Amino acid sequence: MSRHPLRTWTLAGALVGALGLSCTPEEPFPNLDELELLQSLHTPTHAPPKDPTNKYGDNPAAAALGLKLFKDPGLSSCGNISCQSCHDGEGRTVDTPKATGCGDQLTGRNPPSVINSGYSTWFMWDGRADRLWNQALLPLLSPVEMASSPAILRARLDAAYKEDYRALFGKAPLDETDDNQLLANFGKVIAAYERTLNRTEAPFDQDVIRFLAAVDAGKAEDDPAYLGLKTFVRKGQCSACHKGPMLSDDQFHNIGVKDLSDNHRGVAAAATPMLDWPFNSAGPYSDAPSGTESARLQRLSNDLKEKAAELEGAYKTPTLRNIELTAPYMHTGELKTLEDVIELYNKGGEPAGNYAGHVSETIKKLDLSDEEKKALVKLLKSMTGAAK
Template sequence: MNARSLSTRLTSLLVVGLLASACGDENPFPSFDELDALQQLHSPPQKPPADATNRLADNPQAAALGNRLFHDPKLSACGTVSCSSCHDGDGRTVAKAKADGCNGGVTGRNPPTILNADYNRWFMWDGRADRLWNQAILPMTNPVEMGSNANIIRSVLTQDYLPGYAELFNKTPDETGDDELLANTGKLMQAYERTVNRLRSPFDEDVKRFIAAATVSVAEGERDPAYLALKTYVRKGQCIVCHKGVEMSDHLFHNIGVKDGSESAPGQTAAVEPMLNWKFNAAGAFSDAPTGTEASRLAALRTTLADKRSEMVGAYKTPTLRNAALTAPYMHTGEVATLADVVEFYNKGGDENGTFTGTRTETIKKLDLNAEEKAALVKLLESMTGQ
C-alpha cells in the first residue's frame, strides 16, 4: 500500500472509529493493526528461506537424487516403505489418522504434509528436529517407519546412486562414516523437498482484493465477498494470533487442548532437550554452518527453556493452514476428520479438560460462532489450496 492510501485509510478509520464508538457499535473491521496483520498473510515468496546448514539445499543435482531417494523403498529395512509411502497424493500425506510403516508398525501421530515444509522453522509436531535434513534421519531410523540404518542405506547408495553421490560429497558412500552418511542422505532429501511447494492460492487473491477494498472505505470492505470470513479469522476466531504471516504459522508451539491419552501426549516438553543435545542439530558436527543463524536459534531457545517450560507441556507446533483442504484428517492425533470439525473444535474451545496433558493456552476459548461465520471460516480454509 502506498503512503497516500495508507494515510487516507488511517483518517477514515479514525473517523469511522469515532462514529462507531459514538453509536456504541462494534469497531469497523479492519482496525489499523488488523489491516497490518492481513497485509502479512498473502503472497508467500516462491522459494523457502535459505538454509546454510545444508550447502546442497538449492543444488538441482542434489534435488534430483533426493527425489529418487524419497521414493525408494529399498532404503527401508523391510524393503517396502519409502518416504512417499506416508507423504503421497495431492496433499503429500495419508488420508487416515496414523500411517503404516515397516513390519506392521504404525506411527504415533498424524503425518503432516511435506508441501511447503521448508518454510517451517521447526519440524515434527513437537519440534524435535530443527532442520529439514536432520528431520529425514528420524523416519529413516525409526523402527515403526523405515527401521533402517547406515549399512542398509550405504549399500543402496553404492548400488544405485553413484556417481551422483560422489560428485556432490567428494567421497563414495564407503568412504563416508555412518552418521555423516545419514546426514548426507537427509541433505539430498531436503534439496528435493524444498522443490515440493504449493503456494499461490485463491486465498492470497481474496486477501489482496479485500485489503484494496477496505483501504478505499469501510463500506467497500464490507461489500467484499471475503469480509465475513476474514473478519471471523482475525477477530472473533482469533485464528490470526497463531496462524499468521505468509506461512500462516507463528512457528511456535501451543497447547490448544487436543484430546490425547497416548505416550506422546507431553508434546514439546519431552522433545526440546533431546533436540538441543542432538548430534545432528544445526549447531552439530554435521551442519554446514554450525555457528550460523540457524544454530544461534538453538542457543536462544536454550536460554528461555526454564521460563517457557510450563507452556511446553502438551504443546504442539502451529501448522501451516496452506493446503489444509488436501491434508485431512487434522491435528497431531489425526482425530479431527474435516475442516468443518476443526471449526467446531475451536468453536467449543477445544476438547474437555482432563483429556489432554498440560494446560490449554488462554487464547483458546469458546467462540460462539454463528452458522454463517462457521461456514465462512470453512470456505476460507478451503481457499488456501495452492497451485
C-alpha cells in the same frame, strides 16, 4: 445544524478505531492492527529461504538424487517402505489418522504434508528436528517407519546411486566410513528435493488483495471475503497463531486436542533431546559456521525454563496452505473435516484432563454463529492452491 451530531459520532468512531481502543462489535473491521495483520498474509513469491546449515539445499543434482531416494523402498529394512509411502498423493500425506510403516506398524501421529516444508524452521509436530535435512534421519531410523540403519543406507547407496553420490560428495558411499556423515549427507539431498515441493499461491491471496482494496475504498463490508476474514482475524483469533505468508507463526501452542497417548507432552518432552542432538543445526554436521545457528536453539532452551507450563502439551502451528488436501487433522489425525476443526475451536478445545498441560490463553469458547462457521470453512478451503 443537523450535521453536527453525525460529525461528532463519526469523529469519536474514528478515534476509537485509530487508538485501537475497545473491541466493541460496532468497531469497523479492520482496525489498524488488524489491517497490518491482513497485509502480512500475502503469499511468498520467493523460493524457500536459504538454509545455511545445508550447502546442498539448492543444488539441482542433489534434488534429483533426493527424489530417487525419497521414492526408494530399498532404503528400509523391510524393503517395502519409502518416504513416499506416507507422503503421497496430492496432499503428500495419508488420508488416515496414522500411517503404516515396516511390518504394518502404525505411526504415533498423523503425517503432515511435505509440501512447502522448506518454509518451516521446526519439524515434526513436537519440534524434535530443527532443520529439514536432519528431520529425514528420524523416519529412516525409526523402528516403526523405515527401520533402517547406516549399514543398510551405505549398501543401498553404493549399489544403486554410487556415481550420483560420488559426484556430490567426492567419494563412494562405501568409502564414507563415518556413519553420522553418511546420514547427514542423505538428509541433505532429501531436503534439496523437498525444497522444490512448493505450492504457495491460492485464491485466498487474491481475496486478501481484493479485500484490502475494498478497505481502501471504504467498502470492506461489501466484499465477499468480509465475514470469513473478520472471523479469522477478530472473533476466532485464528491469526494470533496462523499468521504471515505461511499462515503459521512456526511456534508451539497447546490448543486442547485430545491426546492420552504415552507421548502426549509435545515440545515439552521433545526439546531437550533435540538440543543435545549431534545432528541439530548448531552441531558438527551443520554447514553453518559455528555459533551462527545457536541463538534460535538458545531461545527454545530459555523458553523451556521460563515458559515450561506453556510448552506442556504444545505442538507446532501447522501451515494452513493446501489444508483441504491433508485431512484428517491435528497431530492425532482425529478430526476428519474442517467443520470438526471449527467445532473444536468453537468450544475452546477439549476440557482439561484430555491432554497434557493447559490450553493457551488465546484459546477460548468462541460462540460462532452458523454463518461465521461456514465463512471460516470457506476461507480455509480458499487457502488451497492450484497444482504446479
